[in-house]
Amino acid sequence: MRVERSVERIRRYAETSPAHGAIECGGLTISYRDLADRLDRRQAELAPVVRPGVPFVIGRPRSPEFVVDFLAVLALGGVAVPIDPGLPAGRREILERHLTAGPAHEDGAYVFFTSGSTGTPKPVLGSAAGLRHFLDWQVAEFGIGARDRVAFLTALSFDVMVRDVMLPLWAGGTLVIPAPGEAEAPEAVVAWLTRRRISVVNVVPSVAWSWLRYGAAPCPSVRTVFFAGEPLTGVLVEQWHETFPATRVRVNFYGTTETTLPKVYKRLRRFESTSGLLPVGKPVPGAGFTLAETGEIVLVSRYSSHGYLGLPEETAARFTRLAGGETSYRTGDLGRLDDAGDLLVVGRGDDEVKVNGVRIHPAEVAASIRAGGEVHDVFVTTGPLTAYVVPVRVPFDDAAVRRDLMAVVPPAMVPSRFVAVPALPQLPNGKIDRAALHRLDVAAPDAVHVRPSGELERWVAAQWTELFGTPDVGAADDFFLLGGDSITAMQLAARIRRDFGVALSVRNVFANPTVALLAQEIADRQLAQIDPAELLELLAQAERS
Template sequence: MSHTTILDRWADHVERDGQAPAVATPDREWSRDELARYACGLRARLAEDDGRGPVLIACAEPVPVIAAILACAATGRTFAPVDIRQPEARWAALLEDLRPAAVVTDRAGGAALSPHLGLLAGVRVVAADAVEPGDWRAADWRGLDVPDAGYVYFTSGTTGRPKGIKGSLQAVEHFLDWESAEFGITEGTRVSLLTSPGFDAFLRDALVPLRCGGSVQAAGPGTVPVAASFAEWLEKQRVEVVHCVPTVFRTLRAAGLTADSLPELRTVLLAGEPVRSADVAWWRALFGDDKALVNLYGPSETTMTKVFRRLGAEDAEAETVPAGVPLPGVDIRVLAAGAPVTGTIGEIEIRTPFPLGGYLDGRAGGFTGTHGYRTGDLGRLRPDGVLEVLGRRDQQVKVNGVRVELGEIEDTLRRHPGVRDVCAAAVAEAGADPVLVAYVVTDDSVTDGELRAHAESGLVPGCRPALHVRLAAIPRTLNGKADRRALPMPSAVRAAATEDGPRNDTEARIAGLWCELLHLSAVGRHDDFTLLGGDSLTIARLLDRLRSLFGVDVPLRTFVDDPTVSGLAAAVTSRSRSNR
């Protein structure tokens, strides 16, 4: 199995039927031949320089990202896809560390990069929107003798600087080969793409179907459908295999699914966060064994999934839903005091059948030798060889599937002149998914809006606090460390501070919906939904629930203009009248 097998098999499918669908976006459907000729055009443009050095892929749209990945793989060049929603400080650090020789960017990516043109002096910039399709021949993409230059993905770092993780196409091919065989992904299979290009899971979502002759069903840049909209999208796109984080999956519980829903769907693969036994029980009550629910586990340092489990009846009642057993060729150990243990909690170590790339800056981190990585996750290996993942041994958390270093959040907020102390935490109210909360001690003049703007200037979207909770002092242990176990729940703090409640039935119903979605006991009619912790996913759920509750569609633009209970109530009332 070669690192170029991905291209060999993709070329076979293009040659067999060039008119078959390859990628579907909200705007259009791309055939295999169209995607292939686009990739050829990008390959030719990238060959105009010396053909060496990393290629930064800064595009919002998924198709140019996919085409650029194929082009880089065919020319033996390292590619580094990024989420273009980076704060300026992070862009600068990323460019300094990667030192790209070329950049592929679309219009949105070009706008995001424009303040940093000084760092791109002498770098070839390829406008993806202006690339002319090239002449495609299968022979030009098969059996290539090019190096496995792999890829770089950037993730959160403890120092506030993005951390580049190097990976190989050999490692990607190991995963693709396993998933396609394990779940029967073959010619024509329709696979979801809900992932930002800035996460390595994008490779899984895009390359699994293309390698197997299936098609990529992309939800669109910066948008993830939720609840009823998610169910409608899955049915409309006839998705058969979906990858998503458990947080997004759980929104389907509000979609009113029945045993006859989602007729084309056959496999749901969950990764990035713990799966709950209640998730399994709900899904199995609807579909039994007809639609497989699968748990996946593996850090970016070892390339996507390394452990999996098909979830069954016993998992619906388990206290901890297991991560599962390792992929072929992968070895999992749990270490306590440096020695492998079974049945005892320790740190999880993963050993792979392919070399690991390490970090871009050369730091050792958790890498042990060329094939091993100590994850920092705590776990337990059962006597039957099944792995349970039980949390972290450091300050790294995962929220909505995004790896977040709490120290990075604290470091960023401490730079605000009005912040005297801060402690960041991932907090889960009863029955809710965890959200990032910044507990802050500030001067009286500092507003939540200022804190949010400051966080946006230094943190990527997935690492920004959803909520800022004001405290008189951060609780501390006897040795002076922040005592996260003593931090109050945001709902308790909010209940004590809320004034100016709803004034009519519509406002009261909307306020009740906010309390449910944000897990607060009370909200004011002039409170800002985003400042109370509403992120893009929660906003989508809110608009979906408003449609169900009042029978009207409130556009996102209307919400953004006035994201308050009173503002939404006015919008709902106005639209209800116009529908009569």
């Protein structure tokens, strides 16, 4: 099995640099020698259950233990499948169900899921040879070495996570993992990067913006940044240097989960010639691209993935095996060449969108809403994600549907808006009439403004005013209608933890979408943290007074 070779290089550092730090998390430092010992023990524990070439789910949170499990599965020839334990239980079940099909593959290294136009997630089988090829090139091309400290900040469901984990260990450097409670909110990230002396980061442009917007003190340690997952603008590159003035290597990557890591790249100057979209450049060695007549970008490589696990028809629709061992993949992205011959990604040929770097297909969101049983029909549009629903019951309870949806999909797939309509309008060819939908989408009458009452409601309203730039926020105002998303929810949850010592998840914020509801949730959580004896004493004091 060739996948085991992906760990051999890391093991060699246990011999050549045994005391050098391989992983840091909080106050814990794991040397390369210690990492090798932990890996040996974990391999022995997993050997009876990990089968070569077969997917194996890793359900740990981001942690040193997760990294050891990931490496142990690779070392045993298995296929690592990171599934974030923070996902809703229903979503985890759906993902694991899609791992049951498909034969073993000796070059399989990992599986990540992409959103599917059929309404179900598609498992992509990444290539071990492709992983090794990319890491060899990235380390050499950008001078990554033993002195580098790489941040592990990417969500476990996003394939960039593989670069977070493997790049520093491939180069003999140090992987730095935030401890629980560290770097959870965007406004805390820059200070964490400085404190942990991070030199290399992988980041999605929209997430980078969320780091930059708070005017944090400049971080002197980050010298290399790899942008990927979304369109990148010259404005962001310039803003980046105000907060990260030491950055000398700036790279815009382009690729898809289906191609096993990026296949096109562009080194960026600090001052780009445009404030608009920046090119993604030219192919990495061993890859190439063509533009179809429609403008669709077709990526070509000897190191592509092995397609969609257990979905031969969908694989055949997107992948083509070429002469000489290469594979082409139709990305669905639209592109053109700029005057320098660099590739510029200009849009999509279908409805697929990215939210914080996560690929989302509206059909999958619609299928998840439909499965809840509260709607006769539904159609989801993008920009922002909006669900037009034909409800089973009137009036339509969008809050209940949102809560049910959050039990089976990640936060990025929850629509910002639900619009109830009597029927989905159709064109003569049977397709949805989008123009008619927008005409039905009449703004609801303004709700009666209810002033926040009590200290907690006033605190929540003040935070929303700051986060959304909306003055005079009322107790009944809606988080989603004001423009709330998963990043805003993370920011809000961090402030709640800071000021009240209450730990709320993004899902908790989504489930309490008004000022009044969120304030009540905070109060209930505070009450639950009080010792029962102390609570009885407080109640007795209240009665006496």
